Amino acid sequence: MPRFSLGHMPTPLQPLQRITSYVGGPRIWIKRDDCTGLATGGNKTRKLEVLLGDAMAQGCDTLISQGALQSNHARQVAAAGAVAGLKVHLVLSDAVPDRQADYARLGNIQLCRLLGAHVQVVPGDSDSDALCAQLAQDLAGQGAKPYLIPMGGSNGIGALGYASAFAEIATQMHALGEPLDAVVLATGSGGTQAGLMLGAALMQWSGQIYGVSVSPDYALAEKRVGKALDEASALLGLPTEVARRVPLIVDEAFKGPHYGVPNAATYQALELAARQEGVLLDPVYSGKGFAGLLAACAAGGLLHGARSVVFLHTGGAAAMSVYPEVGATAILA
Structure with a gap:
């Protein structure tokens, strides 16, 4: 690979x-x-080395992935996209109960935005697989060549x-x-x-x-x-x-x-x-x-x-x- x-x-x-x-x-x-x-x-870095190798071999220019608001995976996807010069779209679900307001703006989600990712926050019960698939379809319609990375790679x-x-x-x-x-x-x-x-x-x-x-x-x-x-x-x-x-x-x-x-x-x-x-x-x-x-x-x-x-x-x-x-x-x- x-x-x-x-x-x-x-x-x-x-x-x-x-x-x-x-x-x-x-x-x-x-x-x-x-x-x-x-x-x-x-740990997601090791997975992303192979996933990005596959994405770039296919000529993709955009990464799409998902996770929770504080997803370590999402942060590393955002960083990998920055290193490779690819656009990154993340669908992050508000899936952890009883957290303070800072949970949705600091930590990993703050780093995702700093790294240049487009972040879409959705309710915790959302079908993130379907949302990512629809996002890939929409971006492809706009001329992008997206690569879908599943939860956690x-x-x-x-x-x-x-x-x-x-x-x-x-x-x-x-x-x-x-x-x-x-x-x-x-x-x-x-x-x-x-x-x-x-x-x-x-x-x-x-x-x-x-x-x-x-x-x-x-x-x-x-x-x-x-x-x-x-x-x-x-x-x-x-x-x-x-x-x-x-x-x-x-x-x-x-x-x-x-x-x-x-x-x-x-x-x-x-x-x-x-x-x-x-x-x-x-x-x-x-x-x-x-x-x-x-x-x-x-x-x-x-x-x-x-x-x-x-x-x-x-x-x-x-x-x-x-x-x-x-x-x-x-x-x-």
Whole structure:
């Protein structure tokens, strides 16, 4: 697949020594995909390198995508369009309840506008797929050549970015002389987990890709991940059973009351990472994923007996300003 270079790769892999001691289980490492460099970074950069490669190979001049108001994906699409000289249209849904007015004007949405994207805000129950399709039709009628990017960049093309990312993680761990028993990540639209599973299958790796849901239940996660896996397999000419060799794991215990709404476990994970390791997570994705990591690696957790576990930091700290409650009071004793 053609690629358009956007990120700083390979991203760092660093040990979390104090967190490892705190948990008392396997050695814990963090893969810093928050350091991809594209407008504060994040995991979508890897997907967008392949998606923009496809868009530009087709001669497209406009990107269309969607997400919530504080979408990390939307921010990175806006930045990718700026780098590539493409126009960007974003359909952002007001899908997170009970937030303050600043939620709709600061953080990621502010950066989207700064980066030059055309932003359309719609109610949370809107059919964003239909709205994006109609927008593509309207822009094509005006002479543009639009390229539709799904929520989170999570289709088969986007997943290929994380198939190669798995190889990057495995290579880094091998160079350190460390075993790799599991990779833990926050999972939402499913493309990142699908890509990691595909990469793991291609390398015939026998560990666990441990997804921690930020919103979807297992059935929806299975549908999203499976669709991206099947599309990626078709692009590579692989039988679907090859990509599905790695079992799907989705832990629903840390998704909280709603997408974009943290709970006590999220706040504790955010504070622990910041105060023990100087690592900034986010309240929507990586904070929930890290909460799942801590529980899985602690005594009685599914990964407690592992030797080395890598947490994939997917970025998102750009949204911290619209969660003023984070850090306002101490969660840890």
